[in-house]
Amino acid sequence: MLRTEGLTMRFGGLTAVSDFNISIEKNEIVGLIGPNGAGKTTAFNLITGVYRPSAGNIYYKDRDITALKPHAIAEAGISRTFQNIRLFKEMTVFDNVLIGCHLGIASGLFASTFGLPGYRKREGEAREKAKELLESVGLLGARDELATALPYGAQRRLEIIRALATGPSLLLLDEPAAGMNPQESLELMEFIRNIRDRYDLTVFLIEHHMQVVMGVCDRMYVLDYGQTIAQGAPAEIQRNQRVIEAYLGVE
Amino acid sequence: MNKKNKTWLTLGAAVAFLLLLAVADRFFDAFTLRVFNLCAVYMVLALSLNLLLGFTGLFSLGHAGFMAVGAYTCALLTMSRELKELNFFLTPILPWLRDLSMPFLPALFIAGLVSAFIGFLIAAPALRLRDDYLAIATLGFAEIIRVLITNFQPLTNGAQGLKGLPSYSTTYVVWAAAAVTAAFMVLLMRSSFGRAMKAVKDDEIAAEAMGVNVFRVKVTSFTVSSFFAGVGGALLGHMITTIDPKMFTFTLTYNIILIVVLGGSGSISGSVIASFVVTILMEALRFLDEPMDLLFVRTPGLPGLRMVVFSVFLMAVIIFRQRGLMGNKELSWDSLSRAGLRLRRRAGGEGKEGPNA
Numbered sequence: 001m002l003r004t005e006g007l008t009m010r011f012g013g014l015t016a017v018s019d020f021n022i023s024i025e026k027n028e029i030v031g032l033i034g035p036n037g038a039g040k041t042t043a044f045n046l047i048t049g050v051y052r053p054s055a056g057n058i059y060y061k062d063r064d065i066t067a068l069k070p071h072a073i074a075e076a077g078i079s080r081t082f083q084n085i086r087l088f089k090e091m092t093v094f095d096n097v098l099i100g101c102h103l104g105i106a107s108g109l110f111a112s113t114f115g116l117p118g119y120r121k122r123e124g125e126a127r128e129k130a131k132e133l134l135e136s137v138g139l140l141g142a143r144d145e146l147a148t149a150l151p152y153g154a155q156r157r158l159e160i161i162r163a164l165a166t167g168p169s170l171l172l173l174d175e176p177a178a179g180m181n182p183q184e185s186l187e188l189m190e191f192i193r194n195i196r197d198r199y200d201l202t203v204f205l206i207e208h209h210m211q212v213v214m215g216v217c218d219r220m221y222v223l224d225y226g227q228t229i230a231q232g233a234p235a236e237i238q239r240n241q242r243v244i245e246a247y248l249g250v251e
Numbered sequence: 252m253n254k255k256n257k258t259w260l261t262l263g264a265a266v267a268f269l270l271l272l273a274v275a276d277r278f279f280d281a282f283t284l285r286v287f288n289l290c291a292v293y294m295v296l297a298l299s300l301n302l303l304l305g306f307t308g309l310f311s312l313g314h315a316g317f318m319a320v321g322a323y324t325c326a327l328l329t330m331s332r333e334l335k336e337l338n339f340f341l342t343p344i345l346p347w348l349r350d351l352s353m354p355f356l357p358a359l360f361i362a363g364l365v366s367a368f369i370g371f372l373i374a375a376p377a378l379r380l381r382d383d384y385l386a387i388a389t390l391g392f393a394e395i396i397r398v399l400i401t402n403f404q405p406l407t408n409g410a411q412g413l414k415g416l417p418s419y420s421t422t423y424v425v426w427a428a429a430a431v432t433a434a435f436m437v438l439l440m441r442s443s444f445g446r447a448m449k450a451v452k453d454d455e456i457a458a459e460a461m462g463v464n465v466f467r468v469k470v471t472s473f474t475v476s477s478f479f480a481g482v483g484g485a486l487l488g489h490m491i492t493t494i495d496p497k498m499f500t501f502t503l504t505y506n507i508i509l510i511v512v513l514g515g516s517g518s519i520s521g522s523v524i525a526s527f528v529v530t531i532l533m534e535a536l537r538f539l540d541e542p543m544d545l546l547f548v549r550t551p552g553l554p555g556l557r558m559v560v561f562s563v564f565l566m567a568v569i570i571f572r573q574r575g576l577m578g579n580k581e582l583s584w585d586s587l588s589r590a591g592l593r594l595r596r597r598a599g600g601e602g603k604e605g606p607n608a
Contacts, residue, residue, distance in 0.1 A: 048460060074462035086457035088450055090517075090579065098443075099450045103462035105443040109471055112442035113435065123443060166462050 001026045001202050002047070002078075002170055007056035009042055009226075016042040018226045020056070024170075029196060029203040031213040031234075034223035035246055040206045041083055043223070044172055047204075048080050049073040060170070075103055079168035081159045083175045083206070087147040093158060094143040097133055100165025101126035133161040137191075153184050157191070164199060171195075173205040177212045185209050189216040214238070222246070257584045276422040285490070286534045288422055291429040292486045294526040297510040298432050298519065299479030304508070305516035305579070306440060307472040308452030310386040313373070314480050314507050316393030317366045319400055319499035321481025322488035325362035326413050327406075328353050329489070338413055342404040355419040359428075359485050366481020367474045369396070374473035378466065390501065401496040412495025413488075420490035428486055432479055436519050439475075448472055452517075513568055515575030520582035525575070536560055 007020040017039040024030050032040050045051045047058055049070040057066045065073055079100075088096050105112075105126050107119040134140040137157045142150060147158060156176060163171060176192070177185045189212055196203055207213045213220060214234040222230040222237060224246040230237055237243055275287050296314065303309045327335075331352050335344050343349075377388045400407045407413075439445045447468050450458040459465050488494040506529070514525030536557035543550045568576065580586065 050456065050459075069464075069466075070456075070459035071462050071464045074460055080460055082457065082460075086454050086460075088453040088457065090453050091446075091449060095446060095449075099446060099458065099461050099463065102443060102447055102450075106462075107443060109439070109444050109475065112444040113439045115438070115442070119443070126443075162461065 001028075001061065002204065003059040003062075004047070005057045005059070007043070007046055007058065008054050009039075009046055009051060010054045015226050017046065017223075020046075020223075020226075020228060022221055022228075022231075024202060024204055026169075026202055027196065027200070028218050029192065029205070029216055031217035031220035032204065032206045032223065033208070033210075033213055033220060033237075037225075038223040038246075039226040040223055041174060042226075044080065044174055044206065047073075048078060048172065074166055074168075077167070077169045078172065079163040079166045079170070080172035081156075081163050081174055081176060083178065085155050085159055087155060087159055087162070089146070089148045091147060092144050093139060093147050093150065094130060094134065096147045096158060096162050097130040097165050098126060100162040101129055103166050104129070130165060133165055137161055152179055156180070156188075160191075160195070164195065168201065170202045170204065173203065173207075175206050175208060177207055177209040180209070182211065185212050186215075188212065192216055260584050272422055272426055284422065286531060288420065288425045288490060290527050290530045291425040292420070292483055292490060293507070293510060293530050294429040294523055295425075295432045295479055295486065296483035296507045297514065297522040297526050298436050299476045299483060300507050301511045301514075301516060301519065301522045302436065302439075302448075302472055302476045302479075304511050305518065305522075306445065306452060307448045307469060309378070309469060309473065310382060311389040311473070311476075312386045312501065312504055312508075313389030313393035315499040315501060315503040316389075316396035317370055317477040317480035318484025318487065318503065319393075319396055319494075319496070320369050321362040321366040321484035322494050322499070323400060323407055323413070324365045324481070325355075325358045325485030326416050326488050326494060327351070328358035328361060329355055329417055329419065330413070330415075334415055338411070338415070339405075339408050341411065342409070344408075345405045348406070355417070355424075355489070359482060362485040363478040363482040366484070367478035370477025370480075371470065371474045374470045378469045378473060390504075393499075393501070393504065397496050397499055400499075407496075410496060412493060412498075414493045416489050416492045416494065418489060418492050420486045425486050425490070428482060432482075433519060433523060440519065444468075444471075509565065513565065513575055515577035515579060517579030518575070518577040518581055521575055521577030521580075524577065524582075528576075532561065532564070533557070 002022070002024040004020055004022050007017060008015065009017040020043055032043065034040050042051065046053050049065070049068050049072070053066065057064055059065065060076055060078060063076070065076060068076070088099060091099070105119070105122045107116075107122065111119045131140065134143055139150075139154060139158060142154070147155065150158060160173065160176065173192070177188050180188060192203060192205070193216060195201060205217070217234055219233055220231065220237055221228055222240070222243050229242045229246060230240045232240075275284060279287060296318065300311070300314050303311045327348060328351060330338070332350055335349055373389070373392045377385060377392065380388050401410050403409070447458065447463045450461070450463055451465050451468050455465055484499075510525045510529045511522055513529060514521030514523070539557040539560055540552060540554050542552045572578070
């Protein structure tokens with residue numbers, strides 16, 4: 001599904017990610033962990049085209065997507081959420097999800113302004129879809145509120161369904177459980193598994209909550225100072241000496 | 252409020268407005284009518300700038316440049332052969348242009364298209380920049396346009412400008428243009444394309460991640476805005492009936508930014524209201540520039556005093572309503588009826604606020 005080869009990103013003298021090789025199969029839930037500043041979000045930004053890598057390639061469904069712009073990558077079927085929630089602040093909850101449906105509507109200036117039939121049909125479908133998505137996370141009642149007026153947990157959920165609205169097959173979640181209490185984290189795990197099954201997704205997620213990562217992921221990669229120091233099933237990672245050193249330090 | 256009521260209200264408002272136009276056209280004196288029509292021209296210009304500034308979040312200072320392109324294109328297309336020969340007495344006009352003459356409406360449309368095309372050409376390089384850098388770049392491009400117009404004698408008659416343009420910008424023409432522009436903007440902002448523009452303004456990175464082609468949206472927005480700027484410029488030219496390069500300096504752009512910011516960037520109704528407020532105030536405050544009798548003191552005429560007063564007014568608005576008169580809200584029958592309810596409640600006495608006030 002997603003494969004990277006020797007992915008490297010340098011910012012001046014700093015190598016944020018070096019020789020990052022991953023391979024994710026369809027319908028897997030894969031975790032990416034590591035201490036702060038290890039290069040996890042940079043790796044996400046490389047995959048979604050926010051940064052052009054200094055070296056290496058990214059393949060999605062065996063197609064080279066390394067040089068694509070972010071919107072083209074979204075169009076190819078990779079969608080994401082952000083570490084520090086990036087909802088559209090001045091838009092309503094409903095409009096936020098509708099923007100996610102943009103790819104499905106995508107009409108030119110004139111077709112959409114003058115409401116030509118083809119556009120109307122797609123816009124109508126998009127509204128239905130947005131409504132369904134909102135309903136699925138219990139936010140339909142808040143559809144006309146400003147996105148920023150929602151409580152934190154709801155904003156996270158909204159960001160996830162906005163990403164789902166683009167109709168992805170690969171979903172990248174950047175710290176979805178950040179700032180959640182244990183109960184909310186448990187619900188989130190359930191939610192992630194749920195959407196994976198319902199929308200036939202593959203999920204790649206960054207997370208600090210060990211409980212969440214260990215509970216939901218089939219496999220995981222561990223980054224430290226841009227290097228991949230370990231990979232494998234959660235149980236293996238827990239016993240891995242280098243991972244423990246990276247997180248707790250060495251005597 | 253139900254849909255049927257709203258339709259009737261809208262129809263009523265449209266009829267009332269048409270009546271106002273008829274009255275204005277018939278009974279206003281020449282000066283008042285000129286100011287009234289100027290409101291419409293400024294409305295077209297403010298709405299077009301608002302598309303950039305308010306909806307797509309692009310800070311462009313190049314509006315005067317596109318107005319100049321529109322004004323010159325339209326003027327050259329509508330002037331008769333004799334008029335052109337009269338104007339181009341220093342350097343003869345390009346021969347193919349000399350015999351070109353067409354009715355006003357197609358010329359107006361072509362003026363918009365030419366301006367949009369120039370806007371498109373400028374957008375591609377300029378929109379790789381953002382924020383203040385974009386502002387400076389567009390300011391530069393507008394200056395380039397002005398300098399080109401000044402120096403390309405055979406096409407534009409250079410610094411002498413063009414005189415004696417047919418005064419085609421009648422009350423009905425300018426107000427029809429304003430209405431079409433406003434309607435276009437309303438429809439555009441309700442569409443998926445308008446939504447994408449707002450998303451780009453709000454958060455470019457998130458918009459891109461949602462599959463919005465940010466660069467394309469920006470270029471389109473810039474091109475459409477240039478189209479209406481060109482139309483506005485052409486209307487202005489045919490209203491004043493004289494155009495020259497000095498007319499299209501940065502000051503003109505500044506006036507339009509003023510309207511947009513005062514009305515609330517991101518609000519169509521805000522731009523509409525502010526075009527009236529600013530245009531009328533600019534003229535109404537003219538007495539300040541003239542000598543005044545203040546009981547015992549007689550002040551000499553202070554040209555520019557009205558701009559001082561105007562600036563104070565602008566500052567007051569910005570201090571008390573940071574986001575302009577309308578913020579990014581729109582006026583609608585619903586919001587009006589809510590405001591009416593609030594007023595009635597307040598008049599009914601304090602402490603009687605409804606449960607869902």
